[in-house]
Amino acid sequence: MSSGTLYDKVWDFHQVKELPGGSTQLFVGLHLIHEVTSPQAFAALNEKKLEVKFPNLTVATVDHIVPTSNQQRPFSDPLAEEMLATLEKNCKSNGIKFHGIGSNSQGVVHVMAPELGLTQPGMTVACGDSHTSTHGAFGAIAFGIGTSQVRDVLASQSLAMKKLKVRRIWVDGSLQKGVYAKDLILHIIRLLGVKGGVGFAYEFAGPAIENLSMEGRMTICNMAIEGGARCGYINPDETTFKYLKGKEYSPKGKEWDKAISWWKSLVSDSEARFDDEIQLDGSSIEPTVTWGITPGQGISIKEKIPNPEILPKNEQQIAKDACKYMDLEPDKPIEGTSIDVCFIGSCTNGRLSDLEEASKVVKDQKVATGIRAFVVPGSQKVAKEAKQKGLDKIFLKAGFEWREPGCSMCLAMNPDKLEGRQISASSSNRNFKGRQGSANGRTLLMSPAMVAAAAINGKVTDVRDFLQD
Amino acid sequence: MDFPKGEIKYISGRSFTIQGDDIDTDRIIPARFLKCVSFSALGEQVFADDREELKGNHPFDLDQNKGANILIVNDNFGCGSSREHAPQALMRWGIRLIVGESFAEIFFGNCLALGIPCLTASKEEITKLQKLVNENTSQIWNFNLKDLSISNQKESFKLKIEEGAYNMFYTGKWDATSQLLDENERINNTVKNLPYLNHFN
Numbered sequence: 128m129s130s131g132t133l134y135d136k137v138w139d140f141h142q143v144k145e146l147p148g149g150s151t152q153l154f155v156g157l158h159l160i161h162e163v164t165s166p167q168a169f170a171a172l173n174e175k176k177l178e179v180k181f182p183n184l185t186v187a188t189v190d191h192i193v194p195t196s197n198q199q200r201p202f203s204d205p206l207a208e209e210m211l212a213t214l215e216k217n218c219k220s221n222g223i224k225f226h227g228i229g230s231n232s233q234g235v236v237h238v239m240a241p242e243l244g245l246t247q248p249g250m251t252v253a254c255g256d257s258h259t260s261t262h263g264a265f266g267a268i269a270f271g272i273g274t275s276q277v278r279d280v281l282a283s284q285s286l287a288m289k290k291l292k293v294r295r296i297w298v299d300g301s302l303q304k305g306v307y308a309k310d311l312i313l314h315i316i317r318l319l320g321v322k323g324g325v326g327f328a329y330e331f332a333g334p335a336i337e338n339l340s341m342e343g344r345m346t347i348c349n350m351a352i353e354g355g356a357r358c359g360y361i362n363p364d365e366t367t368f369k370y371l372k373g374k375e376y377s378p379k380g381k382e383w384d385k386a387i388s389w390w391k392s393l394v395s396d397s398e399a400r401f402d403d404e405i406q407l408d409g410s411s412i413e414p415t416v417t418w419g420i421t422p423g424q425g426i427s428i429k430e431k432i433p434n435p436e437i438l439p440k441n442e443q444q445i446a447k448d449a450c451k452y453m454d455l456e457p458d459k460p461i462e463g464t465s466i467d468v469c470f471i472g473s474c475t476n477g478r479l480s481d482l483e484e485a486s487k488v489v490k491d492q493k494v495a496t497g498i499r500a501f502v503v504p505g506s507q508k509v510a511k512e513a514k515q516k517g518l519d520k521i522f523l524k525a526g527f528e529w530r531e532p533g534c535s536m537c538l539a540m541n542p543d544k545l546e547g548r549q550i551s552a553s554s555s556n557r558n559f560k561g562r563q564g565s566a567n568g569r570t571l572l573m574s575p576a577m578v579a580a581a582a583i584n585g586k587v588t589d590v591r592d593f594l595q596d
Numbered sequence: 597m598d599f600p601k602g603e604i605k606y607i608s609g610r611s612f613t614i615q616g617d618d619i620d621t622d623r624i625i626p627a628r629f630l631k632c633v634s635f636s637a638l639g640e641q642v643f644a645d646d647r648e649e650l651k652g653n654h655p656f657d658l659d660q661n662k663g664a665n666i667l668i669v670n671d672n673f674g675c676g677s678s679r680e681h682a683p684q685a686l687m688r689w690g691i692r693l694i695v696g697e698s699f700a701e702i703f704f705g706n707c708l709a710l711g712i713p714c715l716t717a718s719k720e721e722i723t724k725l726q727k728l729v730n731e732n733t734s735q736i737w738n739f740n741l742k743d744l745s746i747s748n749q750k751e752s753f754k755l756k757i758e759e760g761a762y763n764m765f766y767t768g769k770w771d772a773t774s775q776l777l778d779e780n781e782r783i784n785n786t787v788k789n790l791p792y793l794n795h796f797n
């Protein structure tokens with residue numbers, strides 16, 4: 128059993144009670160809600176005649192269903208409008224702060240909460256969305272929950288949870304030019320498998336992790352869940368503190384100094400015990416692309432699509448399914464695969480630095496003929512800052528569309544969808560069958576810079592070819 | 597349709613299989629059906645894309661499976677998103693018990709919160725069980741939580757479930773809200789001891 132890790136320390140602070148059967152009643156310090164997984168929870172609360180216990184510890188935004196081209200109310204999709212209106216009503220009647228369209232702080236929940244300083248080290252963060260693991264980048268214990276648990280958190284600010292084991296993933300070296308946090312996490316998921324992390328919290332550590340910006344760290348933790356780990360985290364350090372300083376909800380004045388010393392005390396001890404430890408070399412990782420239908424089916428840009436016959440036995444069937452569904456031939460290089468749509472955005476890669484890296488590739492270039500390429504900033508704040516830096520103009524000039532913030536084509540609960548057999552180069556997090564809105568649409572996951580390179584060449588491209596200097 | 601309630605010790609009924617590893621929540625309920633403020637219509641939409649592709653030949657469409665309540669699946673079932681819509685869709689279609697090689701963690705928890713036990717057995721056992729189920733879809737299977745077994749008239753399979761979940765089904769305390777609310781005083785004490793809710797003092 129782990130001891131002395133950040134996970135253990137934060138867990139202890141939030142433990143309300145040991146419940147019969149080995150789970151723990153865990154207090155939730157920050158509860159984030161959005162329009163998709165909250166309405167049924169509020170309805171259940173009303174049915175049981177219960178109230179929201181700590182309305183000030185729940186924060187709401189709207190992201191999944193918002194259209195990204197025209198955000199005028201009412202939305203043209205009546206179902207989307209109903210979901211937003213329901214959330215507005217629930218927030219209002221329960222005294223919950225809502226960051227709505229036009230508030231300047233709306234955005235994909237895992238983008239807007241960190242940038243407001245809501246997410247802080249040492250918190251427990253829960254949200255009815257599996258990518259809540261994102262917030263672990265700050266040294267929080269953050270995890271996705273289902274609607275019944277959303278109800279429980281609203282009613283009691285706590286939930287029943289089993290303590291996870293802790294696996295430390297130590298990444299040595301530093302990432303090469305053209306290799307980003309996204310490549311690293313795709314590589315890790317490939318290595319450990321999509322269910323390698325089930326039952327674990329992942330602690331990401333080591334020089335390559337410490338060198339990442341907060342945005343890169345969020346990309347890593349965001350996809351911990353794609354490797355089966357419900358929560359992933361990184362110990363807070365100067366990078367974390369620098370990011371948080373001066374944010375709207377960050378501690379101020381005297382509290383700031385006290386906060387830093389508490390945050391530092393939470394860092395995993397040098398003698399901490401982990402349930403499992405893994406070490407890998409970050410400097411050997413190349414730009415990575417998925418070729419299949421799970422985020423674990425990734426290869427380096429220079430590799431060939433694996434032949435199912437030579438894979439380990441337990442991966443063969445899903446590899447065969449993937450080749451058939453993706454219509455990609457084994458033993459052919461992934462580089463050069465033609466694509467139709469390019470999507471830059473999502474809670475994985477819709478932050479300012481993602482857009483900046485992609486814009487470096489796009490600058491003074493043109494999107495290839497016949498390619499539909501678009502950029503969806505992760506939040507209104509990201510959109511504003513990107514515009515201040517002139518990024519929108521670079522993308523527009525190259526032939527990209529520039530959209531309003533939302534989840535967009537990551538999951539197709541809004542008008543942004545693949546059509547038919549289209550294949551996308553996407554900076555999002557899931558390449559499941561049908562994920563991007565067409566039942567037989569196809570997704571290749573990669574870094575935003577790689578998506579940009581794919582847009583320019585109209586095919587899967589090694590972004591390093593664009594970064595010669 | 598009656599939804600699960602109270603102690604869940606026995607479940608009996610007809611069974612069918614969904615074969616394949618890593619069946620994710622987007623397949624169980626495609627994201628476009630998530631646009632709802634109530635779960636009530638989800639039952640009809642379970643596995644919508646797979647069903648459309650198979651044009652009536654999907655297990656959830658076959659006449660022989662109508663009214664069945666036990667689903668036998670393979671490895672890592674329910675991986676992907678945390679959306680409770682997936683177990684909700686299965687429950688509203690009529691599923692009351694799922695047996696498989698393994699389950700994704702959030703999916704397992706969501707099922708638990710709805711009163712749908714997810715039990716596991718080895719790959720060999722599941723393969724054998726799926727074969728028996730498929731040979732005769734009209735037979736009745738009996739699940740007994742106490743014995744951790746599922747059996748037809750001739751054969752019985754041993755199943756596994758973690759102890760916490762077992763106890764919750766056995767005692768009927770899988771509906772967590774009331775249990776959590778019992779601890780009001782302890783919750784308030786936890787709040788008092790959290791630096792970030794007390795100006796870091």
